[in-house]
Amino acid sequence: MTGGVRMNFDEQNLGLESWTRRKFMQMSGASAVSLSALKLADAESAPPHHAKAESATGHKTMADVPFEKRNPRVAMIGTGGRGTSLLKNLLAADGQVVTLCDIVAEKAEHAASLVVAAGQNKPVLYTAGPHDFEKMLGRNDIDLVIVATPWSWHAEMSIAAMKHGKDVAMEVPGVTTLEDCWKIVRTSEETRKHCLTLENCCYGYNETLILRMIQAGEFGELLYGEGAYIHDLREELFSGAGEGLWRRTEHTLRNGNLYPTHGLGPVANYMGIQRGDRFGSLVSMSSPQRGLDKYRKEHLKPDDPRWKERYICGDMNTTLIQTAKGLTITVKHAVSTPHPYDRINLIAGTKGLFQDYPPRIYFDGMNKKEEFGSIDAWSQYQHPLWKREGELAQKLGGHGGMDFIMLYRLLQCVREGLPPDMDVYDSATWAAIAPLSVTSVSRGSAPVEFPDFTAGKWKQRSISAIATQA
Numbered sequence: 150m151t152g153g154v155r156m157n158f159d160e161q162n163l164g165l166e167s168w169t170r171r172k173f174m175q176m177s178g179a180s181a182v183s184l185s186a187l188k189l190a191d192a193e194s195a196p197p198h199h200a201k202a203e204s205a206t207g208h209k210t211m212a213d214v215p216f217e218k219r220n221p222r223v224a225m226i227g228t229g230g231r232g233t234s235l236l237k238n239l240l241a242a243d244g245q246v247v248t249l250c251d252i253v254a255e256k257a258e259h260a261a262s263l264v265v266a267a268g269q270n271k272p273v274l275y276t277a278g279p280h281d282f283e284k285m286l287g288r289n290d291i292d293l294v295i296v297a298t299p300w301s302w303h304a305e306m307s308i309a310a311m312k313h314g315k316d317v318a319m320e321v322p323g324v325t326t327l328e329d330c331w332k333i334v335r336t337s338e339e340t341r342k343h344c345l346t347l348e349n350c351c352y353g354y355n356e357t358l359i360l361r362m363i364q365a366g367e368f369g370e371l372l373y374g375e376g377a378y379i380h381d382l383r384e385e386l387f388s389g390a391g392e393g394l395w396r397r398t399e400h401t402l403r404n405g406n407l408y409p410t411h412g413l414g415p416v417a418n419y420m421g422i423q424r425g426d427r428f429g430s431l432v433s434m435s436s437p438q439r440g441l442d443k444y445r446k447e448h449l450k451p452d453d454p455r456w457k458e459r460y461i462c463g464d465m466n467t468t469l470i471q472t473a474k475g476l477t478i479t480v481k482h483a484v485s486t487p488h489p490y491d492r493i494n495l496i497a498g499t500k501g502l503f504q505d506y507p508p509r510i511y512f513d514g515m516n517k518k519e520e521f522g523s524i525d526a527w528s529q530y531q532h533p534l535w536k537r538e539g540e541l542a543q544k545l546g547g548h549g550g551m552d553f554i555m556l557y558r559l560l561q562c563v564r565e566g567l568p569p570d571m572d573v574y575d576s577a578t579w580a581a582i583a584p585l586s587v588t589s590v591s592r593g594s595a596p597v598e599f600p601d602f603t604a605g606k607w608k609q610r611s612i613s614a615i616a617t618q619a
């Protein structure tokens with residue numbers, strides 16, 4: 150950037166080179182109404198138009214399509230806090246990193262030093278502005294691109310990567326509009342390149358253990374589930390670095406579930422969504438917005454430009470989903486009020502249920518007091534990835550080890566020529582909850598139908614390989 154405060158990709162939202170942080174903050178409040186209207190229009194108009202276009206393209210599905218078998222050469226876009234954390238885990242899994250891109254050279258240089266310390270050659274750096282990633286993607290020595298930037302960049306960067314012949318893995322929550330959900334599906338089918346979301350929570354110890362128990366029939370017929378992202382982010386949202394420079398703006402643009410995938414992804418896997426069932430419709434409702442206003446009042450000086458921002462996202466959003474087979478899922482989002490961290494992670498069937506935070510399990514007839522028990526008694530269902538790599542994963546940290554397991558598994562799928570555990574249809578379906586929830590909230594919690602990104606292929610698919618991996 151030229152002039153003002155330089156922001157790396159982890160700190161930049163709209164990507165205008167001449168913007169300073171102060172201009173960015175001033176602009177966000179003024180643009181809230183118009184951009185909210187545009188995003189709502191996407192949510193309301195995109196599904197019927199693009200559903201018709203997608204069904205008429207004639208492109209083959211990417212469902213169950215394997216990666217091209219190779220040891221992937223990896224490029225990373227975004228070397229801020231999250232990008233650097235992913236990089237450390239990638240290197241620990243012996244990932245081969247050839248290029249890095251960020252608009253702050255110091256951030257990219259620091260990331261490059263980690264690659265060199267891991268015994269690899271220094272990666273080529275691209276730091277000449279917010280669109281230098283386009284030049285990087287033109288290289289012919291890249292197989293897999295990891296996108297770890299603010300949400301508004303995910304679609305553009307992922308689509309560009311696929312069009313340049315690269316598979317791509319983007320950070321959560323993936324893309325943010327239905328328009329972009331359809332774009333990543335169409336581009337993946339047209340280019341025959343994978344586009345997936347790096348949903349680490351699908352690879353947690355508890356999540357993978359419960360998934361295998363479900364496949365073994367321990368829970369009986371599944372009935373309902375619940376997931377959430379309840380995380381007090383007030384301090385981070387108002388910080389002067391990292392996500393504090395862009396993520397708070399999302400709360401001025403939309404009122405709905407802004408970040409659904411952490412809680413939803415594991416439950417979708419439990420239920421076999423896109424693999425024998427699919428999301429049918431949702432209703433969504435939001436509480437009043439109070440948390441960010443209260444925090445601002447208590448912590449900001451009177452002349453702080455952030456007083457011009459108008460927050461519209463309710464402090465608690467609750468979204469109810471019904472699947473094509475009639476199962477129900479509750480998804481919650483709350484990041485602006487005091488609350489211990491919680492993803493809920495509940496799944497229930499005809500024989501019993503599991504709920505996380507803290508982890509506990511109950512089966513019919515387990516005890517006369519009808520009390521929850523420990524999942525330790527079910528350790529025989531520990532996932533093979535955790536058996537083999539769990540010790541290293543926990544040493545590295547990364548959300549309890551799930552970050553390492555996720556990236557290790559991604560590299561394994563490419564190296565062995567396997568289909569990805571979660572594919573572009575999962576990415577689009579999970580991401581769609583954000584714009585669909587905005588639409589439902591704006592219509593007084595009216596039901597909203599999900600588009601079928603698979604064009605009916607969900608009826609023919611079996612469970613994801615992560616559930617049955619030996």
